[in-house]
Each structure stands twice: as structure tokens, then as C-alpha cells.
Amino acid sequence: MTILHTLFTSIAPFFILLGLLIFVHELGHFLVAKYFGVRVETFSLGFGKKILSYKRGDTTYCISMIPLGGYVKMYGDDPTADVPAEERKYAFLHKPVMQRVAVVLAGPLMNLFFAVLLFTVIAGIGEEMPGPYAGDVSESSRAYQAGFRSGDKLVAINGESMASWVHVRKKIEQSAGKSLEFTIERKSEPQPLKFETAIGVGENENIFASERQVGQIEGLNPESRSTLVGVKDPESPAAKGGITSLDLIVGINDQKIHYWRDLEPLLQQAVASGAPARIQVREVTLPESDKNNRTVTIDLASAGKTENIAASLGLEPAELYIYQLKKGSPADKAGVKSKDKVIRINGEEVQAWNDVLTRVKSFDPDRNKEGIEFTVLRDGQENSYNIVPEMTKLMTLKGQEERRYTIGIISGFMPATPESVLHRVSGPVNMLKQGVKDTVMWTEFVVMSLVRLVQGEVSAKNVGGVITIGRVASHSFAAGLSTFLKTMAIISINLFLLNLLPVPVLDGGHLLFYAIEVVKGNPLSMRKMELAQQIGLMLLMILMVFAFFNDITNLLNRW
Numbered sequence: 001m002t003i004l005h006t007l008f009t010s011i012a013p014f015f016i017l018l019g020l021l022i023f024v025h026e027l028g029h030f031l032v033a034k035y036f037g038v039r040v041e042t043f044s045l046g047f048g049k050k051i052l053s054y055k056r057g058d059t060t061y062c063i064s065m066i067p068l069g070g071y072v073k074m075y076g077d078d079p080t081a082d083v084p085a086e087e088r089k090y091a092f093l094h095k096p097v098m099q100r101v102a103v104v105l106a107g108p109l110m111n112l113f114f115a116v117l118l119f120t121v122i123a124g125i126g127e128e129m130p131g132p133y134a135g136d137v138s139e140s141s142r143a144y145q146a147g148f149r150s151g152d153k154l155v156a157i158n159g160e161s162m163a164s165w166v167h168v169r170k171k172i173e174q175s176a177g178k179s180l181e182f183t184i185e186r187k188s189e190p191q192p193l194k195f196e197t198a199i200g201v202g203e204n205e206n207i208f209a210s211e212r213q214v215g216q217i218e219g220l221n222p223e224s225r226s227t228l229v230g231v232k233d234p235e236s237p238a239a240k241g242g243i244t245s246l247d248l249i250v251g252i253n254d255q256k257i258h259y260w261r262d263l264e265p266l267l268q269q270a271v272a273s274g275a276p277a278r279i280q281v282r283e284v285t286l287p288e289s290d291k292n293n294r295t296v297t298i299d300l301a302s303a304g305k306t307e308n309i310a311a312s313l314g315l316e317p318a319e320l321y322i323y324q325l326k327k328g329s330p331a332d333k334a335g336v337k338s339k340d341k342v343i344r345i346n347g348e349e350v351q352a353w354n355d356v357l358t359r360v361k362s363f364d365p366d367r368n369k370e371g372i373e374f375t376v377l378r379d380g381q382e383n384s385y386n387i388v389p390e391m392t393k394l395m396t397l398k399g400q401e402e403r404r405y406t407i408g409i410i411s412g413f414m415p416a417t418p419e420s421v422l423h424r425v426s427g428p429v430n431m432l433k434q435g436v437k438d439t440v441m442w443t444e445f446v447v448m449s450l451v452r453l454v455q456g457e458v459s460a461k462n463v464g465g466v467i468t469i470g471r472v473a474s475h476s477f478a479a480g481l482s483t484f485l486k487t488m489a490i491i492s493i494n495l496f497l498l499n500l501l502p503v504p505v506l507d508g509g510h511l512l513f514y515a516i517e518v519v520k521g522n523p524l525s526m527r528k529m530e531l532a533q534q535i536g537l538m539l540l541m542i543l544m545v546f547a548f549f550n551d552i553t554n555l556l557n558r559w
Contacts, residue, residue, distance in 0.1 A: 013477035014470040017488050022070040028110030029072040036099045039090040042073035097514050104510045111496040118489035120435030126424035127482045129164035130222050133419055141219020146197035150261050156183040163423050165222045176201045176215035208448040225260040226416035230321040234380045236314020242296040245321050245339040251280035258416050267309040271300045318412030319353050329408020334385040340376035353411040363389045363405045401459035443493050465547030504536025
């Protein structure tokens with residue numbers, strides 16, 4: 001049963017996704033060819049030896065061994081073959097050039113229409129999105145000065161209801177240089193608040209968007225610090241109660257908690273009750289589940305009426321605690337361990353994880369061959385290690401490759417997942433409008449991805465192949481139906497665009513030949529077409545090998 005479950009969750013999604021997309025693409029060629037009277041000899045999903053086949057009329061429908069594509073074999077598509085005069089009305093190459101264009105174009109267009117259909121279905125069944133809630137708003141930020149506070153719910157902007165943070169962000173980005181009126185719901189206020197603020201201009205974090213500059217309110221985002229804790233003193237009440245570093249606090253006295261900003265108010269309530277606090281915690285490495293939670297009981301009498309009860313219990317944010325070490329990294333070799341707290345670097349105190357990153361990135365091997373002195377706190381004891389950073393190639397969140405010094409450690413800073421909402425569109429017309437809108441948006445995204453790739457702003461190492469598609473299919477399938485359908489829709493858009501590239505062998509290459517035929521009044525010579533096909537096949541093979549190499553490299557790096 002375990003093996004069957006693994007096969008279903010890991011392999012089946014890949015074949016379902018790829019099979020449907022191939023079927024839809026080839027169905028486009030097939031239907032338009034039949035419409036124009038072309039005799040279709042074979043409709044195959046996959047290449048190579050036929051596994052299953054069924055013949056009806058002139059067409060053999062089959063599933064072939066290699067599931068990495070498909071084809072529609074049409075009568076008379078070989079320019080070197082002789083076609084009897086009485087059979088030419090069924091032959092593909094003897095059809096008018098615009099009919100041939102329609103047959104070739106139908107495959108990519110079906111992928112586009114299929115994406116519209118999938119996004120329409122997603123709009124109807126609903127999609128989980130981050131809710132319209134502000135995250136942690138720093139007092140020094142522009143957002144705080146404008147009137148926003150941590151946890152605010154952004155109900156409406158200029159009277160327009162905001163269903164999710166996606167809608168909030170889009171509205172702000174489209175309003176650079178303008179003023180917007182925000183309607184806010186705040187826990188401490190019985191009535192909604194309204195205030196107006198000017199929208200600034202900043203660099204677009206989404207490098208795949210066409211706009212480089214968009215509207216922004218500095219400091220307003222959905223990110224919040226989680227309740228992942230560090231416990232530096234083994235003699236503190238928290239440690240004696242059973243809480244350890246890198247535990248995630250999930251509840252206090254049966255009240256669930258997700259954000260660090262809510263920790264102190266709940267502890268204050270527990271102190272006011274006069275009873276010991278029952279704190280539910282979970283190791284951060286364990287899946288979210290009640291069975292993985294454990295309850296520790298701590299007497300809060302010792303906390304008294306301090307302003308920071310969490311600190312008096314020995315709890316602090318886990319930002320400077322080491323969550324994970326890369327095996328064989330400089331830090332691992334030096335003796336640093338998970339749950340160590342970085343307190344000093346070269347004798348200087350560190351206050352935030354950015355201090356650690358900055359010191360490591362600025363390492364100069366010519367000036368300091370012995371490395372950097374890291375002082376960490378472990379079980380209440382200080383330990384110092386000399387660590388020599390190594391130059392590493394890293395992929396940034398923006399898809400760019402960066403070379404910098406690293407030591408192989410990951411911070412315990414873990415943002416909390418924003419509260420999600422189910423966004424659903426009602427009515428078939430509205431669903432279709434949303435489907436078209438999302439298809440246009442993701443088509444622009446894919447086009448700009450290719451543009452940024454050509455411009456060199458995105459690393460070519462982001463190009464993935466079959467293994468990447470399989471991994472993405474498996475993960476999206478596990479995440480739910482809407483996520484899986486969305487993944488399928490985005491890949492379908494990719495197929496639409498990639499097949500239109502003017503590369504011989506692809507549909508776009510055939511369209512290029514027909515365009516030349518329309519301009520010249522006659523087809524290209526056999527010799528020129530054969531040469532172009534050979535070049536196109538070579539380019540395609542190089543791309544496939546490169547994508548496969550990236551897949552293998554990414555897998556090795558993950559291990």
C-alpha cells in the first residue's frame with residue numbers, strides 16, 4: 001500500500017498533467033485537420049513503440065511508450081512522397097496554405113484555450129489566497145506613519161472591497177503617485193477606520209512584470225514573525241518547563257496563536273488569571289498536527305507584572321538561532337550546531353540576522369586567512385569557532401545567480417503563513433471573465449520570464465525539464481485541486497508560447513515556412529527546409545539536454 005500511495009502521489013500527477021496537455025495540443029491539430037478534409041492516419045500520445053492502439057475509420061488512435069510528447073500523422077505531409085491526383089484532396093501539403101496555417105496553429109491555441117478553461121474552473125471552485133491582513137508594521141515605517149498597524153484587515157480601498165492580499169497589492173501597485181482611501185478593521189476598534197494616504201513609487205519586486213516601478217507603501221506587507229522561540233538560559237522558567245529552542249508555540253491555555261505579536265497579550269491574560277499557563281508547543285521540524293503538539297505547564301507567578309513576560313520566562317525570537325546547517329559546510333566542519341545562538345562575530349555583538357549575513361558576505365580571504373571568529377551560545381555556555389567562509393553560487397528569490405561567501409547556516413527567522421481566505425467567483429460569465437483575466441496575466445508572466453532570461457536578469461539555471469515538471473506536478477497535486485489545476489494551466493501557457501517560437505521542428509517553425517511561402521508565392525526548396533529542420537532539431541536537443549542537466553544539478557543540490 002505504501003508503494004502504491006507513493007506511485008500515485010509522485011508519478012501519477014506527472015502523467016495526468018503531461019498526458020492532458022499533450023492530448024489537448026494534438027486534439028487541436030486533429031480537429032482542424034479533419035475540418036478541412038485532411039486524412040489523419042495516426043493520433044498518438046507519446047512516441048516510439050505503440051502500447052495500446054485502436055483504429056476507427058482512417059485513423060489509428062494509440063498510446064506510445066515514451067510519454068514526452070505526441071503527434072498527429074496526416075496523409076500527404078511528406079513532401080518527397082508521390083500523392084495520386086485523386087487522393088490530393090485528402091493530403092495535408094496539397095491544401096491551401098492558409099488551411100495548413102490553421103491546422104498548425106490549432107495545437108498551440110488549444111493549449112491557450114485550455115488554460116482559459118482551467119482558470120475558469122479554478123475561479124468557480126475557489127482558490128486559497130493570503131487574506132487582506134497587514135503583517136508586522138514597524139513603527140519606523142512609512143506604513144505606520146500613514147496609520148496602518150500590525151494585523152489590520154484592509155476591508156476596502158476607495159470603496160472597492162478587497163477579497164485578498166493579492167487584490168490589495170494590485171490596487172496599490174496600480175496607484176503610484178495617487179492617494180487612496182483605506183477602510184480598516186482593527187481588533188482594538190469597535191468600528192471600521194477610514195484614512196487616506198499617498199502611494200509612493202518603488203522598484204517592482206516581481207522582475208517578471210513589465211512595469212519596473214510600481215506603487216508601494218513602505219513597510220506594508222503580509223509578513224509576520226512566527227512564534228518560533230529561542231531559549232538561551234537552561235535555568236529559565238521556559239527551559240525548566242520543557243520548552244526548547246526552535247519550538248513553535250501554537251497555543252496558550254487552548255487559545256491558538258500564529259504570530260509573535262500576539263504572544264505577549266496572551267501571556268498577560270494568563271498572568272491575570274492567576275493560574276499556571278498551559279503552553280502548547282511543537283517542534284518546527286514536525287508537520288502541523290495536534291498529535292505532534294505537546295503541552296508544558298509554567299507557573300507565571302515569577303513573571304510578576306513585568307512589561308515583557310516572554311523575556312522574563314526566557315523566551316526570545318529565534319532569529320539569531322541556527323535552524324539548520326548544510327552538511328559538510330564550513331560551519332558544520334568547525335563544530336557549530338543547530339540551536340546555537342550567534343551572539344558575536346569577531347568580538348562584535350550582533351543584533352539581527354542581517355548583521356551575520358553582512359559580515360560573512362564581506363569576508364576578505366586576503367586580509368584574514370584564518371577566517372571569522374563566531375561566538376555562539378549553547379546550553380548557556382559560550383563557544384567560539386574560527387570559520388573560513390567559502391565562495392558559493394546561490395539562486396536568489398528573484399531567480400538570479402549570485403556568487404558570495406557563505407558558511408552553510410540558515411536562520412531561525414521564520415515568517416508565519418498569512419491567514420488565508422477562499423476566493424471564489426460566482427456565475428458562469430464572471431467565472432469566464434476571471435479565467436480570461438488570469439490567462440492574460442500568466443501569459444504576460446511567461447513572456448516576461450523569457451525576456452528576462454534573454455536579458456540575463458534571470459539565470460538560465462532556472463530552465464527545467466521533465467524532472468522539474470514531475471516535481472512541480474507532485475507538489476501541486478499534494479497541495480490540492482486548485483493548485484494542481486493552476487500548475488497545469490501555467491504549463492499549458494508555456495506550451496502555447498514555446499510552440500510558437502520560430503524554430504524548425506516546432507509549430508512556430510512550420511508557421512514561418514508558410515509565411516515565407518505566402519510572401520514568395522511558392523514553398524521553400526526541399527534542401528533549405530531539410531537544413532532548417534536539422535538545425536531546429538539540434539537546437540531542441542541542446543535545450544533538452546541543458547534542461548535535464550539543470551534538473552540533475554538541482555536534485556543533487558537538494559540532497
